[in-house]
Amino acid sequence: MVRKRKAEHEASRDLAIARGDEIYAGSRCRRGHDGRRYVQKLNGICVTCYQENQDIIMARYRARKASPKFRAEKLLHRAKKRASENGREFTITINDIIIPTHCPITGRPLDIHSQEGEGFSLDRIDNSKGYVPGNVAVISHRMNTLKCSATVEEVERLLDYMRMAELLT
Numbered sequence: 001m002v003r004k005r006k007a008e009h010e011a012s013r014d015l016a017i018a019r020g021d022e023i024y025a026g027s028r029c030r031r032g033h034d035g036r037r038y039v040q041k042l043n044g045i046c047v048t049c050y051q052e053n054q055d056i057i058m059a060r061y062r063a064r065k066a067s068p069k070f071r072a073e074k075l076l077h078r079a080k081k082r083a084s085e086n087g088r089e090f091t092i093t094i095n096d097i098i099i100p101t102h103c104p105i106t107g108r109p110l111d112i113h114s115q116e117g118e119g120f121s122l123d124r125i126d127n128s129k130g131y132v133p134g135n136v137a138v139i140s141h142r143m144n145t146l147k148c149s150a151t152v153e154e155v156e157r158l159l160d161y162m163r164m165a166e167l168l169t
């Protein structure tokens with residue numbers, strides 16, 4: 001009985017997604033509202049509950065988005081996608097992703113809300129290896145971009161050049 005209702009609920013939702021509707025007719029929520037629910041973006045939330053508690057729901061959603069666990073899941077998900085696109089080995093799990101408070105390279109605080117600059121990114125420590133346990137670290141986006149764009153030798157040459165420029169000024 002419950003299973004059947006769930007299947008109907010999902011069918012109604014799929015139909016709304018196919019039509020591009022924002023709301024679909026699902027099952028009644030725990031508080032007995034009429035069953036109108038939001039499609040994708042708000043992930044099946046009851047329309048009435050949402051309208052009555054918008055501030056609380058959004059605050060909870062933002063807090064969840066900023067939690068280290070959520071960020072780690074996001075990093076894992078994105079890395080998995082990249083690995084499959086590039087044919088890289090991928091054997092890490094959520095437990096391999098340790099979210100530090102500071103970038104291990106710059107020592108500056110990582111910004112949990114950002115996806116660039118001081119935001120988190122998942123580095124493959126040894127570039128020749130895939131996403132395997134022991135080969136991943138969370139560093140700032142900026143440092144990861146720098147690391148990806150040059151070889152060790154190039155970085156050494158760049159460093160020499162920058163030091164020389166410092167002596168000249």
Ligand SMILES: [Zn+2]
Pocket residue numbers: 029030031032033046047048049050
């Ligand atoms: Zn409701």
